[in-house]
Amino acid sequence: MPSELLEIPLAAVVCWVNFVTIDLFFGLPREGGVSGATAIAQEVEAGGGDLKGGTMMGNIVSSPDASAGTLLASCGVAVAGVPGGLFAALLVYIGNRICYDPGYAGTTGAVTATFIVYAFTLAGFSATSFIVGMVVAILTIQGLSHRHASRLLGRLWKWRT
Amino acid sequence: MNELVMAVFGAMLLIGAIGTVRSHDPFDKLISLGVLVAGVMPFLADRGYLDVLAATALIAPLSTIFILMAMRREGHGP
Amino acid sequence: MIELLLCAGIAGYAALRVVLERNTMRKLPFLNVVSFAVAGAIVLIVPHPLAVLAAAAYFVGSTLESNAIASTWAGGGKKDE
Numbered sequence: 001m002p003s004e005l006l007e008i009p010l011a012a013v014v015c016w017v018n019f020v021t022i023d024l025f026f027g028l029p030r031e032g033g034v035s036g037a038t039a040i041a042q043e044v045e046a047g048g049g050d051l052k053g054g055t056m057m058g059n060i061v062s063s064p065d066a067s068a069g070t071l072l073a074s075c076g077v078a079v080a081g082v083p084g085g086l087f088a089a090l091l092v093y094i095g096n097r098i099c100y101d102p103g104y105a106g107t108t109g110a111v112t113a114t115f116i117v118y119a120f121t122l123a124g125f126s127a128t129s130f131i132v133g134m135v136v137a138i139l140t141i142q143g144l145s146h147r148h149a150s151r152l153l154g155r156l157w158k159w160r161t
Numbered sequence: 162m163n164e165l166v167m168a169v170f171g172a173m174l175l176i177g178a179i180g181t182v183r184s185h186d187p188f189d190k191l192i193s194l195g196v197l198v199a200g201v202m203p204f205l206a207d208r209g210y211l212d213v214l215a216a217t218a219l220i221a222p223l224s225t226i227f228i229l230m231a232m233r234r235e236g237h238g239p
Numbered sequence: 240m241i242e243l244l245l246c247a248g249i250a251g252y253a254a255l256r257v258v259l260e261r262n263t264m265r266k267l268p269f270l271n272v273v274s275f276a277v278a279g280a281i282v283l284i285v286p287h288p289l290a291v292l293a294a295a296a297y298f299v300g301s302t303l304e305s306n307a308i309a310s311t312w313a314g315g316g317k318k319d320e
Contacts, residue, residue, distance in 0.1 A: 004241055004242075005241075008241075008242070008245070034306060034309075034310055035309075035310050035313040035314060036305075036306055036307075036308070036309025036310040036312070036313055037309070038313065039264055039309055039310075039312060039313035040264050040265075040267060040268070040309055042264075043262055043264035043265050044264075044265065047262065047265060057268055058309070060268075060271065061267050061268055061270075061271045061302075061305050061306075061309070062302065062305060062306040062309055062310075063302060063306065064298065064299060064302055067275075068275075068298060068302070071275060071278060071279060071298075072278075072291065072294065072295055072298070075278075075279070075282040075290075075291050075294060076291050078282065078286065079282065079286055079287065079288050079290065079291055080288050080291075084288060084291060087288075087291070088291055088295065091291075091292070091295040091299075092295070094299075095295065095298070095299035095302070098299060098303060099299070099302060099303060099306055128242050128283060129242060131242065131246075131279045131282060131283060132242040132245050132246060132279065132283075134275070134279070135245070135246055135249055135272075135275050135276050135279045136245070136249070138271070138272055138275045139249050139253070139272055142268035142269065142271050142272050143249070143252070143253050143256065143268070143269060143272040146265060146268065162243070162284055163240065165244065165247075166243055166244060166247045166280075169247040169248065169250070169251045170247060170250070170251075170280075172251055172254075173250060173251055173254045173273075176251075176254045176255060176258055177254065177258075179258070180257070180258035184258075186263060188263045188308060188311075188312055189263055189266070191304075191308055192257060192263070192266045192267065192270055192308065193257065193258060195270050195273075195274075195301065195304060195305075196254045196257055196258070196270065196273060199250070199254070199273050199274060199277045199301070200254070200277075202277050202280075202281060202297055203247075203277065203280050203281065203284060206280075206281045206284045206285050206290065206293070207284055207285075209285065211285065211287070211289045211290060211292075211293045214281070214293045214296075214297065215292065215293045215296040215297070218293070218296045218297035218300045218301075219296060219300050221300065221304070222300040222301065222303045222304035222307070225304045225307065225308070226303075226304070226307045229307055229308065229311045232311070233311060233314070
């Protein structure tokens, strides 16, 4: 199925841009939200990475941020359309409150992802490819090479400030 | 769920179990146990036990937190 | 079907990286990838509104676990020094 093989990389790029933009906008690389995020950042820096990028990775690990919002919102849109996506945004907000986080980044990411994914489904995409796209996008940040990913995020953060 | 997907998640269970047994640091053991719990979830979802899945997903982190509280009291720092 | 296969493949790869990584704190981002992939796989296996609730419960629980492990590790290190 060539259309699916083309859809998933495009969906991955859209999800990547969405969650990295919102995380940078809410300033996740500025400081560790909890002491665990700071510890992860220091270990990533000790392995040859960038401290600011490592802080953003630590914040992604230790509380549901815009990446989790994008994943759950695309799940919700795949199952129940726009109301499902907004329900997922509510779940992300509750999850953020459990993890002692203000929850602005996660909720905003979920709401924007709901409308982006819905617009793409109107254009003929299937919403399930956005679920896989988000999994691929988080793999490129957290799963391939911490050194290169943190340097890339640090460079984007320096460019934003 | 076809056989290949089932085999991958079964391999995840084995990886988590072997990692839990073979690692020495208590924190490494807890993280490998997280992989083991993650491997169970798709099998529960495949049979349609979504309530069991949600209960397991809440019980596992709570038990981890209690173990961490006990570890902190014993003074098992790295 | 290719979506589910890709999710399972990424989950297996990240699980292998968790066990093979030597540094305790650098295991946690790989564990995060595992929980993303499994939460996606739950919804792909059962396309039902309750599955979104279950996936969110699993994801938040796993995040809370990582948070607690990282915080205890950081606090324990400081106390010993």
